[in-house]
Amino acid sequence: MLTTGCVTYKSDIYSFGVVLFEILCGREAYEAKRYLAPLAKYHYENKTLQDIIHPDLWNQILSPESHMRYSKTAYSCLNAVPSDRPYIDDIVLELEKALELQLRHEDIVRLFLFTSYAHYIFHCF
Template structure:
């Protein structure tokens, strides 16, 4: 795809590809970055940017920090984590983290992300069977 060059970077705080500021342009990988932010919001149950928050106003920074420490469970609210299989949670988180890599070249294409999300769903299905049998209660 062709780059679009901007004179002034525009976008929503917390969703904007950091490479836009460096290059002055956007690509389809900029959309991948924003999609990754949305995946993290869903997983973590919080907004991409929270002004004046002491322990991490940008969700991407917090998520990368916890992911690098292998603390996926610290990202996910307990009420959601209790309903998830660990491998499903790790696969979903990994897909989201790949989307928000700082370097555009390191971000996967959407086909790969969809494949990873389908894999996360497949890993979750056996856990869903446990939920429906009453062993682990749904909280929603």
């Protein structure tokens, strides 16, 4: 859209990538006189995304695997070459996998916490 002035399926994919990064980072697409898309691309490429993710959100990210899959998907939507951007079906599959990884990780954490608590109770009483 920026280069051609036309809205296309692939420009919608780019916009969706921006929305994904807004969710991940807890930032608006344009904030403090900076656009999020180039900022997110820069930090993704330099493996420093945590620098632009709101600290409260960063502390909630439990699964590194889920975070990696999600951010890779968002990044792929921002490809400068429209034809190299993924199709929405592929994006949905990747986001579903990221969610599955996150839920699995949360289950493991809950199980660990429950087991630790049960162990504590058993030994204290």
